[in-house]
Amino acid sequence: MLQERIEGKWIDSFVETFRLCDVKEGEVCAILSETQSRPVIVHLAELALLRLGAKPFHVVLPTPKQTAPAPVRSTGASDAIQNLDPVIAALGSTGFVADCTVEGLLHAPELPAILKGGTRVLMVSNEHPELLERTAPTPDLEARVKTGIKMLRDAKEMRVTSPAGTDLTVNVEKAPAGGGWGYTKRGGTITHWPGGLCLCFPAPGSVNGTVVMDTGDVNLTFKRYVDSPITLTVENDFVTQIDGDGVDANLFRSYIAAWGDREAYAVSHVGWGMNPGARWDAMAAYDKRDYNGTEMRAFAGNFLYSTGANEVAGRHTLGHFDLPMRNHTISLDGMVVVQDGALQGELT
Structure with a gap:
C-alpha cells in the first residue's frame, strides 16, 4: 500500500x-x-x-x-x-x-x-x-502530439483493424481534433496530467464497423483488464450489439444499460496514445483507489475508443466508457500511423 x-x-x-x-x-x-x-x-x-x-x-x-x-x-x-x-x-x-x-x-x-x-x-x-x-510531462512530447493532431485534422477517413477482429471506419473530415501533452502555456486552454493523446470527436453518423476488445485490453470505468473478448457492433455511431460470454461482456452490458439512455451507446471520441512513459501494464501494480487510469489513455500506440457524450454530435450523457486497446493498426487516408500497437514515422 x-x-x-x-x-x-x-x-x-x-x-x-x-x-x-x-x-x-x-x-x-x-x-x-x-x-x-x-x-x-x-x-x-x-x-x-x-x-x-x-x-x-x-x-x-x-x-x-x-x-x-x-x-x-x-x-x-x-x-x-x-x-x-x-x-x-x-x-x-x-x-x-x-x-x-x-x-x-x-x-x-x-x-x-x-x-x-x-x-x-x-x-x-x-x-x-x-x-x-x-508520467510527468516533458517538452519533447509536445511536438510529436502536435504532429499527430495535424494528421487527424488533415484526414478524411480513419480505418482501424486488429488481429482480434476490429474493423472500424470513421469519417473524420468534420471531426474536431485535439490532444494534449501534459501542460499548456496558452490562455483559454485546458490539458491534463498525465498527457500524451491524439483524438477527435466524430460528427453524427460517422462511425461504423466492429470493435473487438481482446484479452488484456482495458475498461477504465471498472479499472479492469479484460479477461475474455467483447465484440461491439457499431452502426452509425451507436453500439447496437454487445457479444461475449464472460464477466467482462456482462459487466459492459449491465453498466451501459443502467443509464437508460441510448446516447450512452454512442461514440464519444476516438484516437491513440502517444506517451512513451505511460505503461499498459502499470494498472496491475496499483490498488483501485490509487489509480484513475489516465495513463491507460495515453500509453504509446494504444487505440482509444470511447462511448458517451459527444458535443460535436449533439449528444449528452453521463454514461461513459474509455476503452484503450493494444495491437491495433490505425490508418488515416491509407497512411498507417499506428502499426500493430506501435507508433509509426513522425510520431515516434
Whole structure:
C-alpha cells in the first residue's frame, strides 16, 4: 500500500509541471478541489505554486449528492461547480487553475465559460502522486502530439483493424481534433496530467464497423483488464450489439444499460496514445483507489475508443466508457500511423 504523504520529490514534480505551464512569480493561481478530492494532490499543488513564487488561493466545493443510476468513474466531467457563477468568475479571472477535482474539468459544462476568461487549466488526474511523478510531462512530447493532431485534422477517413477482429471506419473530415501533452502555456486552454493523446470527436453518423476488445485490453470505468473478448457492433455511431460470454461482456452490458439512455451507446471520441512513459501494464501494480487510469489513455500506440457524450454530435450523457486497446493498426487516408500497437514515422 502506497502512503499518501508529502514527499520532496513530488513537490519537485509539481513545480516542474507548473513551470512548463508558464506559472510565473507573482501570478495569481487558483487551486480547485472538492471535499472528496485526494488531499495530498491539493497540498502538493499549493506547495509547488508557493515554491514558484505564485499567489495561490483555494476554491473548495462540497462534492455534490449522487444522482446518477450507477457509479461515475474516470469521466473528466466533474459536476462539483454546479454552475455557480461566483466560482466560474473566480476561476476565469486567474492566470492558472490547478484542477484537483475528482473527475476533472475536461468535459465539465462550466469549462467554456471558465476558459473564456483566458485562464490556463491543468487537470491533475486523481492519481497517487507516485504515478504523476512517473508520467510527468516533458517538452519533447509536445511536438510529436502536435504532429499527430495535424494528421487527424488533415484526414478524411480513419480505418482501424486488429488481429482480434476490429474493423472500424470513421469519417473524420468534420471531426474536431485535439490532444494534449501534459501542460499548456496558452490562455483559454485546458490539458491534463498525465498527457500524451491524439483524438477527435466524430460528427453524427460517422462511425461504423466492429470493435473487438481482446484479452488484456482495458475498461477504465471498472479499472479492469479484460479477461475474455467483447465484440461491439457499431452502426452509425451507436453500439447496437454487445457479444461475449464472460464477466467482462456482462459487466459492459449491465453498466451501459443502467443509464437508460441510448446516447450512452454512442461514440464519444476516438484516437491513440502517444506517451512513451505511460505503461499498459502499470494498472496491475496499483490498488483501485490509487489509480484513475489516465495513463491507460495515453500509453504509446494504444487505440482509444470511447462511448458517451459527444458535443460535436449533439449528444449528452453521463454514461461513459474509455476503452484503450493494444495491437491495433490505425490508418488515416491509407497512411498507417499506428502499426500493430506501435507508433509509426513522425510520431515516434
